[in-house]
Amino acid sequence: MIVEGGAQPLLQVRNLKKHFGVGSGLFHRPTAVVKAIDGISFDIQRGEVMGLVGESGSGKTTVGRSVLRLVEPTSGEVMFKGQNIGALDPKGLRAARRDMQIVFQDPDASLNPREKVRQVIGRALDIHTIGTRGEREGRIIDLLEKVGLSGDYIDRYPHEFSGGQRQRIGIARALAVEPSFIVADEPVSALDVSVQAQVINLMSDLQRDLGLTMLFIAHDLAVVEHISNRIIVMYLGKIMEIAPAKSLYGNPQHPYTKALMSAVPRPDPTHKHNRILLQGDIPSPINPPSGCVFRTRCPIATAECAQIVPDIIQVAPGHGSACLKNG
Amino acid sequence: MQVETMPLLEVSGLTTCFKTGLDGREINAVENVSFSVRPGETLAIVGESGSGKSVTSLSVMGLLPARTGRIASGSVKFRGRELTTLDNQAMRGIRGREMSMIFQEPMTSLNPVYTIGHQIAEVIVLHQKLGYKAALEKAVEMLDLVGIPEPRKRIQNYPHQMSGGMRQRAMIAMALSCEPALLIADEPTTALDVTIQAQVLELLKDLQARIGMAMVFITHDLGVVAEVADRVCVMYAGQIVETGSAIDIFKAPAMPYTSALLKSVPRLGMGDTRLTAIPGYVPPLSRLPKGCRFRTRCAHSAEICASGQPDLVDMSSGHAARCFRAQELSLRNEAVA
Numbered sequence: 165m166i167v168e169g170g171a172q173p174l175l176q177v178r179n180l181k182k183h184f185g186v187g188s189g190l191f192h193r194p195t196a197v198v199k200a201i202d203g204i205s206f207d208i209q210r211g212e213v214m215g216l217v218g219e220s221g222s223g224k225t226t227v228g229r230s231v232l233r234l235v236e237p238t239s240g241e242v243m244f245k246g247q248n249i250g251a252l253d254p255k256g257l258r259a260a261r262r263d264m265q266i267v268f269q270d271p272d273a274s275l276n277p278r279e280k281v282r283q284v285i286g287r288a289l290d291i292h293t294i295g296t297r298g299e300r301e302g303r304i305i306d307l308l309e310k311v312g313l314s315g316d317y318i319d320r321y322p323h324e325f326s327g328g329q330r331q332r333i334g335i336a337r338a339l340a341v342e343p344s345f346i347v348a349d350e351p352v353s354a355l356d357v358s359v360q361a362q363v364i365n366l367m368s369d370l371q372r373d374l375g376l377t378m379l380f381i382a383h384d385l386a387v388v389e390h391i392s393n394r395i396i397v398m399y400l401g402k403i404m405e406i407a408p409a410k411s412l413y414g415n416p417q418h419p420y421t422k423a424l425m426s427a428v429p430r431p432d433p434t435h436k437h438n439r440i441l442l443q444g445d446i447p448s449p450i451n452p453p454s455g456c457v458f459r460t461r462c463p464i465a466t467a468e469c470a471q472i473v474p475d476i477i478q479v480a481p482g483h484g485s486a487c488l489k490n491g
Numbered sequence: 492m493q494v495e496t497m498p499l500l501e502v503s504g505l506t507t508c509f510k511t512g513l514d515g516r517e518i519n520a521v522e523n524v525s526f527s528v529r530p531g532e533t534l535a536i537v538g539e540s541g542s543g544k545s546v547t548s549l550s551v552m553g554l555l556p557a558r559t560g561r562i563a564s565g566s567v568k569f570r571g572r573e574l575t576t577l578d579n580q581a582m583r584g585i586r587g588r589e590m591s592m593i594f595q596e597p598m599t600s601l602n603p604v605y606t607i608g609h610q611i612a613e614v615i616v617l618h619q620k621l622g623y624k625a626a627l628e629k630a631v632e633m634l635d636l637v638g639i640p641e642p643r644k645r646i647q648n649y650p651h652q653m654s655g656g657m658r659q660r661a662m663i664a665m666a667l668s669c670e671p672a673l674l675i676a677d678e679p680t681t682a683l684d685v686t687i688q689a690q691v692l693e694l695l696k697d698l699q700a701r702i703g704m705a706m707v708f709i710t711h712d713l714g715v716v717a718e719v720a721d722r723v724c725v726m727y728a729g730q731i732v733e734t735g736s737a738i739d740i741f742k743a744p745a746m747p748y749t750s751a752l753l754k755s756v757p758r759l760g761m762g763d764t765r766l767t768a769i770p771g772y773v774p775p776l777s778r779l780p781k782g783c784r785f786r787t788r789c790a791h792s793a794e795i796c797a798s799g800q801p802d803l804v805d806m807s808s809g810h811a812a813r814c815f816r817a818q819e820l821s822l823r824n825e826a827v828a
Contacts, residue, residue: 219684220655326772327540356539357711358788361755361768368765383685386757390766413760427689429714431756432827433737437718441693442686444640445654461686 173207180240200226202401215392222398228347265338269350271330275322288340307336328359400457407483417485498527505565520546533706535720542726553582588618591666595678597658601650608646633664656687728784735810745812750822
């Protein structure tokens, strides 16, 4: 089932799958399949921030890329403003991308070191032919100021900025085309703690002021909980739990979510951990466990968990969990 | 007993400088750093990038890059023995046997062309005068100790055949194979997923209790600090800016940087309460502000702060802060009960 968040979502994802071939057999034919995303569905409402949290191999990054069709999904549908993104031709896709942008984790890797800020941000305006040449400079300066940088920085190169400032430039570039939807893929993970808070606050402010809709992807549950209205917890390509942020924190239902929350170290030496210590490693997505993918590490798994793939069932209003034991 | 109260490691007035850029000008990556570690205790050194926390640990281990880095002054005493004047050979005798180090990314510290078992056995043969066969047997024991399943099979694995968490366990097994008195762990869980991090932290605490070793734990993560540390040194721009017990640091921080850092971390359950960010960024070591190095970002900065560098001043027993205004400010952290 799909846990509905309300009417007329901006983004609808239905039974999305992305399988990658890996290994090279004869003539580089793939010898195995990684099920990076294995059938996930969710909606994001207008103006909503959907958090997406998961560990390595959960498929969270692939979800962000598939939604923007930066990778071609294997099957399933992504509907953006009622339009099927998968069915668009290149021209249509380009037009749609004006409305959907991405902010990457590593600003060092996503900014061309040979381009000045003017070119980095101006490129987006060129591609989508926004504004006349004369208007551009003013627009770029506005954007820089919007993300808390001085307009004087317009002719500087990326290396002249600190990591936090570079991430602000990455955000300004995403905002240049005035999108209504942004995928933020681990946007603060590479930043120092003191700078991370600045960028989180900036993203919250921009989201509120511009009425942005956002898919905020991160491995840090505390960061996600802080910025999101609702949260999806993924594990090995599947949704384990989806819930409003408050409800997820206050009343986690899935054993994986509970373990994940208990594993987060608290900055409080007096905090007594009732830690659920998971056994073993995250299995390889090449050969995921049968039935429930979490069962090999789950403290409450039983024999039936190996047989049945659990559906997401509603445990509270707007709160779904994919666990047989929740029934 | 006299021996027990003597610190295991005593660093005093350590200044380490690095050559930078083309002109070869030297800058102090670490300046006048002093701390001590007692047998069996865990000292966390916490700081952001450029704070000097990793350079401090490399200086202690004698692992500074020979061409660019050097200890300019200060002393590092391990069991009362001065390390900074030891030659490489003598240092190698101590490293690995009496003090070991684990790094953030185990892949860079493991040799990709030898099996895990061979690499651990090599350390044991070198330091414990055991035969290779006996050493390999000990390697199996060590892998078992760090919770690697089927250790007898695993010793035949190459590093690339293991997951990140497994490699970090193998690194820990290697570091602990000679039961060192001191383990220096430099961001040992930063590259790991949070559920795996929880396992590795638990393992380190458990092993520490079992073999009674001391730990210097270097991290940027205040959550991890709260979990492992008995005492804490907070570093900023190459200096220790506050030091005290974990409770002192988290409950009653006296340096505005420590307090601001604690407030800027998102905590589970804080909902959408706005984070208190620290403005600006960590200044590069070549362009430090005059006076207190934190003053340009500090919410409590006053005229006096530009007048000169504040000293690390005792607040109470074992708790010191580098701030002119530490006594008059009240920076209690409400989030810690």
